[in-house]
Amino acid sequence: MFNWSVAFIAVSIVVLAIIAALVFFVRKGKKGEGVSPLAGVAFGFILAGILFGEDRFAGYGLMSIGVVLAIIDMVMKMRAKGKKR
Numbered sequence: 001m002f003n004w005s006v007a008f009i010a011v012s013i014v015v016l017a018i019i020a021a022l023v024f025f026v027r028k029g030k031k032g033e034g035v036s037p038l039a040g041v042a043f044g045f046i047l048a049g050i051l052f053g054e055d056r057f058a059g060y061g062l063m064s065i066g067v068v069l070a071i072i073d074m075v076m077k078m079r080a081k082g083k084k085r
Contacts, residue, residue, distance in 0.1 A: 005054055012050050036077070042069035 035043075049063030 009050060009053055013047075016047065016050075036073055038069055038073040038076070042066045042073060045069060 043066065045062050045066030049059045049061070049066060052062060053059040
């Protein structure tokens with residue numbers, strides 16, 4: 001029997017891997033800010049939420065933690081840019 005949730009998780013992981021590879025190869029020669037440690041942790045929580053998507057409470061909880069951490073990282077970067085001016 002075909003399980004759609006497993007197929008969705010597999011497709012999501014493949015798409016995220018393709019996006020990560022494209023970003024890595026396109027930005028290879030360019031200097032940039034890079035990813036902050038907090039953004040990396042947020043991305044990890046979002047991936048964990050996708051992986052544990054079958055248990056809705058755990059999946060949505062991990063994704064929401066990742067989104068909150070990403071928002072905190074964006075606010076911190078915006079404040080740091082404002083102080084540099």
